[in-house]
Amino acid sequence: MPTADVRSERLNMRLSPEALATIREAAAAQQQDVSAFVLGAAMERAREVLLRDRVIRLTPRELDQVETALAEEPQVVPELAALIAAVRRDTQKHGRKEFATR
Numbered sequence: 001m002p003t004a005d006v007r008s009e010r011l012n013m014r015l016s017p018e019a020l021a022t023i024r025e026a027a028a029a030q031q032q033d034v035s036a037f038v039l040g041a042a043m044e045r046a047r048e049v050l051l052r053d054r055v056i057r058l059t060p061r062e063l064d065q066v067e068t069a070l071a072e073e074p075q076v077v078p079e080l081a082a083l084i085a086a087v088r089r090d091t092q093k094h095g096r097k098e099f100a101t102r
Helices: 017-029 034-054 060-071 078-094 096-100
Strands: none
Touching: 017 034
8 A cells, every 4th residue: 555645537527606616615614725625525425426326225025035045056158168168268278467458
């Protein structure tokens, strides 16, 4: 984990004078400069969006279906087994590093 905060990207936006005044007032209320305030608010919202996008919510019925499926004996899918075997052969033939860069 880097110890220094490296900032090399820039974000520009146009907004109304009223919006800027509101943001400035809110930033001052939080004792932050406008950039820190906007970045903090944007990061908080971005995390909320990503969490909502990545978390799967199941009903109790759906959860029971998942648990039942996981409890069953695994079944071999011939097409998937063939694909795994082909990847293993290719990996052994060409090496992991070269295979991973394709």
